[in-house]
Amino acid sequence: MKRLFWFSLILVLVLAACGGKPAPAGGLPGAPAAATNPPASADTPPTIAGKEALGNLNSYRTRFTILTEKEGSPAEELTIVQEETRNPPAKRWIWTSVGGEQPANMEMITVNGQNWINFGGTWMISQQSPEEAAAGFGENSLTDFNVAGEFQKGNYQLIGSEVVNGVNTRRYSLNLSPAEIALMANGMSDITSMKTDVWVADVTGLPSFTVKYQVYAEGKIDGVPAKFTFSSEVYDINQPFTIELPAEAASSAISGDIPQYPNATDMFSMQGMAGFKTTDSPEQVKAFFDQQLTASGWKKSGDSMDMFITYTKGGKQLQLMVNASDNGGSDVTIMVQGE
Numbered sequence: 001m002k003r004l005f006w007f008s009l010i011l012v013l014v015l016a017a018c019g020g021k022p023a024p025a026g027g028l029p030g031a032p033a034a035a036t037n038p039p040a041s042a043d044t045p046p047t048i049a050g051k052e053a054l055g056n057l058n059s060y061r062t063r064f065t066i067l068t069e070k071e072g073s074p075a076e077e078l079t080i081v082q083e084e085t086r087n088p089p090a091k092r093w094i095w096t097s098v099g100g101e102q103p104a105n106m107e108m109i110t111v112n113g114q115n116w117i118n119f120g121g122t123w124m125i126s127q128q129s130p131e132e133a134a135a136g137f138g139e140n141s142l143t144d145f146n147v148a149g150e151f152q153k154g155n156y157q158l159i160g161s162e163v164v165n166g167v168n169t170r171r172y173s174l175n176l177s178p179a180e181i182a183l184m185a186n187g188m189s190d191i192t193s194m195k196t197d198v199w200v201a202d203v204t205g206l207p208s209f210t211v212k213y214q215v216y217a218e219g220k221i222d223g224v225p226a227k228f229t230f231s232s233e234v235y236d237i238n239q240p241f242t243i244e245l246p247a248e249a250a251s252s253a254i255s256g257d258i259p260q261y262p263n264a265t266d267m268f269s270m271q272g273m274a275g276f277k278t279t280d281s282p283e284q285v286k287a288f289f290d291q292q293l294t295a296s297g298w299k300k301s302g303d304s305m306d307m308f309i310t311y312t313k314g315g316k317q318l319q320l321m322v323n324a325s326d327n328g329g330s331d332v333t334i335m336v337q338g339e
Helices: 002-014 051-056 148-152 178-184 247-252 282-295
Strands: 059-070 073-085 090-099 104-111 114-119 122-127 156-164 167-174 189-201 210-221 224-235 265-270 273-278 308-313 316-324 330-338
Touching: 122 247, 156 189, 167 210, 178 189, 178 210, 178 224, 282 308, 282 316, 282 330
Parallel strands: none
Antiparallel strands: 059 073, 059 224, 073 090, 090 104, 104 114, 114 122, 122 265, 156 167, 167 189, 189 210, 210 224, 265 273, 273 330, 308 316, 316 330
16 A cells, blocks of 8 residues: 555656647547447447546546445545546646555645645646646546456456446456455465456447446454455546645745746745746846846845845745756745744
8 A cells, every 4th residue: 555655646746737739629538449449348348548548638627536344433545536627628646545554635726737736735826838738638547457358368247237427338347356355355375255247338439448447455464453445436428527736725826026027937935935947037126026026025134145036025035046057047945933
């Protein structure tokens, strides 16, 4: 569980936002013919389109949950909820981890070309590059579970048709081995019961992706009786919803009366601090802020140093740090304190 926790943390932190692909015309988004299922048959394995199928949708939410119970009490639970809309392009991740060695909560929102991250109760903001803004819709989903190989090996049974999260699906049971379950279930041993089910979309024109995937096992973990549940599902498919920035996130960014430097790159902002890079020299940066801040009522402190310049305004203090970059240009950090 610990390894999965840190893997997921790194994954969420590096994910960028969705891009601007045009939405497909018509009702349900189209998909290549090869990505849709043939008529239902116990002898015909489905073709799993994988996470790229979400790129054909207009909106969706996914939920990824791992729950480990030891001796009847929940020991560790990890939940990641992702939601994405094409128009307007926006994405949100909500991470919740309870119990275990590293319990934590984190939220990431990408909207209006900005990435906002809340970790430990503090919101941080970074600006997207044009390349990130153009990234593909649905590319960074957590739905690409490798179940296609099990179908190709014939390790499945067709259970029947069911409606899951508003989508017609075919339900299959997979015949995973105890060793495969143990790898997923935090090293579970002495497995006495296990079950794996997959629900695959079965809608004309909709790619045959995994709508729901669930694994349940009972055995022992660390020598004590334990239960393990893994679940992943896609829901609110093509439903209208809006992703908005919480008010506390917007208010946590650095003060609005701080001028924005033109053509800044690698921008970030969090409560009381902001930074960016620029190809301009330190002298150009300092001249810009001196002019703009003075015009806005800030006064330069008499004890300012060359790389560390202090301004005051009412009860607030601003510290501007400008360093020459190794490859030319400047690295800039701004800190604001007071009210």
